Amino acid sequence: MKKLFLLILLVTSSFTALMAQPAKGLKGSEYCSMRRMQRESLNDMNRELLNPTIHSYDVLNYTFSLDLMNNYTTPFPASFSANVIIEFKVDSVLNSIVLDAANASLAIDSVKIAATGFTHNNDHLTVQLDHTYNPGDFVQIQVYYRHNNINDGAIYTSGGFFFTDCEPEGARKWFPCYDSPSDKATIDLTAKVPLNVRLGSNGRLQDSIPDATSITYHWVSRDPVATYLIVISSKVNYQLDIVQWQDTICNQSIPFRFYHNANEDPSYIESIIGAMSSYYSAEFGDHAFEKNGFSTLNNQFAWGGMENQTLTSLCPDCWDESLVAHEFAHQWFGDMITCKTWADIFLNEGFATWTEAHWVEFISGYNNYKSELDGNANYYLSYNPGWAISDPTWAVNTPGVNTLFNYAITYMKGSCVLHQLRYVLGDSLFFAGMKAYALDTNYRYKSAAITDFRDKMESVSGQDLHWFFDEWVFQPNHPNYNNVYSFKKLGDNNWQVLFTARQSGGSLDPYWQMPIEIKIRFKDLSDTLIRVFNSVNNQIYSYQFSREPYALNFDPGNNILLKEGTTLVGLDESPSVVTDGLELTPNPFKNSALLTYQLAKQTRVIIELKDQLGRIIRKFDLGSQNTGLHNFKLEADGLVPGTYFLCLISGNSTSTLKVMHY
Ligand SMILES: [Zn+2]
Incomplete structure (x- = not known):
């Protein structure tokens, strides 16, 4: 019913059609999105201010x-x-x-x-x-x-x-x-x-x-x-209940006001709001305001919640936990830190929708958090309209509400992107970064752009995350994996696992780099989880074990939520390059280094040297080469010191080595 309900909404945008639909049983983010979708487009308003963030x-x-x-x-x-x-x-x-x-x-x-x-x-x-x-x-x-x-x-x-x-x-x-x-x-x-x-x-x-x-x-x-x-x-x-919450971080009593209609019972939300406020304060820094509260309205506001600062508006009798968890998260992400422009709406809705799931995690554990996000990903994959979470032109020309508050993109994909960032960084760096962002006085009580959040996560983690935000926030769509793998007996108690990370799409299509996880299970009932960074298409990973493997799972935790595709027992039983033999000595190198590799069959070989952005810096077409061991001398010859990827393309497979020049 949720999808059908939303489909009707997306197709008709008809308020009268909505009135016939039941409001109960919706997620908080759904209420939030629907409320906004009802609005008329403001695109026709005359706009003279070219850049709203630069003003006199x-x-x-x-x-x-x-x-x-x-x-x-x-x-x-x-x-x-x-x-x-x-x-x-x-x-x-x-x-x-x-x-x-x-x-x-x-x-x-x-x-x-x-x-x-x-x-x-x-x-x-x-x-x-x-x-x-x-x-x-x-x-x-x-x-x-x-x-x-x-x-x-x-x-x-x-x-x-x-x-x-x-x-x-x-x-x-x-x-x-x-x-x-x-x-x-x-x-x-x-x-x-x-x-x-x-x-x-x-x-x-x-x-x-x-x-x-x-x-x-x-x-x-x-x-x-x-x-x-x-x-x-x-x-x-108007009925009014006031609940006092003891803010133990600031050691003060904060009133929570519940305005409601006479026939409503907000007592359950009144009973949990203190725990929610304490939890969000612990996760994202202390509750920022001198009071807070909610007000239920009438049927003119039938379908949503709106996170007005310290007084969230709710639809009539909508004392719903997930709705409140979503709207109350906005008091941190949206109200305390406001999106700098409408191109930064991810910082409001992606965060509140993810926090809705994180509240579920606090109440009932990681599996329930994850299944909520799995559902969000499925919704996105079913209804992806094909634009990016953030379009820089939205900072100048506010898009129509069906674009800005598109449920599949702004809410569902947005929440999944935050989970994927959690997966990339690991819990400890991710939560430290979220808290550091929320506590940063450059943003707290002010506004922030997505790039501010990115830079904060980079400084906390010590990692370059431009690639992550470019892929998942500023670029539309998602990867379609067509991975292949094979098991091969090399000798007594010696098994080889070859895994090729592959995404469909032509050479001009973007490649979604990500850390990927591969779980290999063995006939002795043991298993092993391998995590590697997959930076280019057709990257081959080769492993040898003294146990016989029988199954391989790609991304077993489904942490790359925004993906489609398959991982199959492949045809790459005998790839043209034996990656075990791919080696550069010395590495790091100064003036020159020797690349050695072994071909399992005669094939054309191309060597490309790429920078960290994937741009080809050098390219060598070596023509057709015979089976066996080969050498290639790589000359620095004016190469800027830094980290590079050396790609050996043989037939339809590519092997990659990370190399450093100093
Ligand atoms: Zn919201």
Whole structure:
């Protein structure tokens, strides 16, 4: 039902079709993806800012004042009046600023403080300032505006609810802002509502002051918030439970607020949220905020969860453990560290979906973690639309939500990539790297790009991981293995195992390098696991044993989740090169070295010297050579010192030696 359900979603994108589907039994990441898929595309919005990460000013704080007195009673209009004080730091000389402000949603009435005039068109509010400001100056402007009575997919009002929902670019529909995920600001929000309304927002509740007919809620977030994570969730007679969690790392009590509808029972989630917070804190660094919480909404928000900072939105009665595990992981990956641009969405959704499985691992062990990821991989392999997890153009032009939040790519493949990184590095380096990334003050409470995460994992592990991110994150698709192996009796108590790592595809197709594992089982019921780094196609591995082998499994732990293909008893019974005989002396070498190799049959031989990126540096076509032992003298002759791969191509097989020149 899950796949069918998602298939309907992908094909129709029809909200009414979705309404007929049951919401229960979905994974958290599925809720999360579906919610976003419902959104209309924002591609038609006019975009003038060429690079959202380079900007002439940096917003420091938004101070909102909203009058919501008329939104909770029939006919439940979406219109309200408000003003916002925007405090920003000047980064380059300017006498005006451009804010995002959707024309269909917002009517601008006036501007004040340092603002002297404005124009509002093409979804941009250009504000003239009272004089020219220089880099480092702090400026405040105030904008008085009204939200129109329209259904814009950002403001929702019905049946006594008023709530916002903004990812990726809905914030500009309810307040003028610099609507880029990297520009985070602190928030001070005051909202006047009828006396019977309870209203939650980001940060902590400073005060709530009633009078005869109204109550004014005042929320303050001292931690910076990305615009798409700013939230209001409110309702007439909203139920509220508050659970205190003792943060033992910081030795403080953190309130968790559970806003819910009257007929719901959030008690199970209330009972586990402390353990989840403690576990995530131990894994990824201390919980970052002064409060946290969840609010269930109405059927206008029927299918998802949204990780608004310190107040996650949930669909009605969606007190579901995997959904909460996913959304709460976003408080670290998405909220505390926000994707720098929408090209970095992997850092939000890949991480939250992987953490969803990691929570399962904490509760019920590695096998259940792994089977969840096996399922994610199967989903990706069934529905892969064929684009990469990250496309650099998304940083400039936000793609449609069906691309940005594609379930197979952004969620399923993203989570598998993190598992594969865990496999490549091993648990100790992987978890040390994840924690070091989450604790890095360059990113914590700020934003990060995928390359920042890559660089952090490289520095923690001491390994070059460019190849890994290039293959799995920046390049589409996955390898299709067609490995072959053979067993051969060489003599008494002497058996040879030949394994050829092979991927289908032409010479121009990329080759997915990976460490690969081969498990060989023997007739005496013993077995052995071999791990080697497979860097080129048709790489042959040869092993000799004094026991008789009878079975070979490629990647027995299925740690390379993102793959297809077969490993068969092969035809390479007698490869043209006996790899045991492939040798370079000396290695490392300075001026020259002698390559020796043995051919099992007459064949054409080509020798290629490749650098670590796989580029051919030298190539020697030696023509047809006879059976037997051969020598080839490799001259350094201007070769830059470093590590290389020497590939001996004979017939249809390639043998590779790692060599060093100094
Ligand atoms: Zn998510």
